[in-house]
Amino acid sequence: xxxxxxxxxxxxxxxxxxxxxxxxxxxxxxxxxxxxxxxxxxxxxxxxxxxxxxxxxxxxxxxxxxxxxxxxxxxxxxxxxxxxxxxxxxxxxxxxxxxxxxxxxxxxxxxxxxxxxxxxxxxxxxxxxxxxxxxxxxxxxxxxxxxxxxxxxxxxxxxxxxxxxxxxxxxxxxxxxxxxxxxxxxxxxxxxxxxxxxxxxxxxxxxxxxxxxxxxxxxxxxxxxxxxxxxxxxxxxxxxxx
Ligand SMILES: *Cc1c(COP(=O)(O)O)cnc(C)c1O
Numbered sequence: 001x002x003x004x005x006x007x008x009x010x011x012x013x014x015x016x017x018x019x020x021x022x023x024x025x026x027x028x029x030x031x032x033x034x035x036x037x038x039x040x041x042x043x044x045x046x047x048x049x050x051x052x053x054x055x056x057x058x059x060x061x062x063x064x065x066x067x068x069x070x071x072x073x074x075x076x077x078x079x080x081x082x083x084x085x086x087x088x089x090x091x092x093x094x095x096x097x098x099x100x101x102x103x104x105x106x107x108x109x110x111x112x113x114x115x116x117x118x119x120x121x122x123x124x125x126x127x128x129x130x131x132x133x134x135x136x137x138x139x140x141x142x143x144x145x146x147x148x149x150x151x152x153x154x155x156x157x158x159x160x161x162x163x164x165x166x167x168x169x170x171x172x173x174x175x176x177x178x179x180x181x182x183x184x185x186x187x188x189x190x191x192x193x194x195x196x197x198x199x200x201x202x203x204x205x206x207x208x209x210x211x212x213x214x215x216x217x218x219x220x221x222x223x224x225x226x227x228x229x230x231x232x233x234x235x236x237x238x239x240x241x242x
């Protein structure tokens with residue numbers, strides 16, 4: 001196959017995949033007794049070149065998610081972002097905060113009080129308020145970033161005092177090796193945390209976004225109450241890391 005026909009084939013598959021996943025998200029919503037509009041589909045674009053991301057945007061993708069600050073900033077100028085929002089979904093180091101504040105509309109991966117405070121500080125300096133989600137380590141894994149379920153409420157209260165940020169909800173990545181049943185239980189536990197914290201009516205905290213579900217489990221996440229699913233592989237194919 002020539003390089004050009006390979007490219008066309010890949011662009012077409014991004015288009016087909018995106019449309020199919022968009023439909024499936026809507027169908028999963030209806031099966032859960034919800035409406036398709038309640039769930040946002042994020043195209044996760046780590047390692048994906050701008051030309052393919054732009055094809056997804058041309059098909060109606062209105063939200064992309066990137067994991068790394070440097071990668072996002074280097075691709076950003078090549079992206080058709082006038083019709084599409086971008087979120088940061090990967091672990092953020094405090095020394096990178098200054099570069100990303102104001103560049104994305106939501107930072108989903110806030111996993112420490114220290115990080116939240118630095119986002120607040122940089123936001124105040126730039127005269128903006130940054131929307132954030134708290135990342136929850138729902139499986140209590142040692143190797144994973146995020147707040148433990150038992151501490152999320154207390155940390156939300158502490159972080160809510162910080163100027164320059166607004167907590168808009170919760171995000172999670174369940175354990176990779178969990179069974180479907182276990183994953184569904186983790187998602188239900190997230191939903192319960194989301195509701196419980198919302199009911200506390202903490203000043204400056206609104207539980208409006210529940211970000212959970214990826215290529216392998218977005219249907220289960222939607223059934224459990226997700227409002228935002230983050231899908232990479234099922235849209236762009238498997239990732240090549242260099
Ligand atoms: C890579 C990634 C995704 C997408 O995963 P897929 O299995 O490729 O759909 C979702 N969320 C986060 C935080 C990720 O890092």
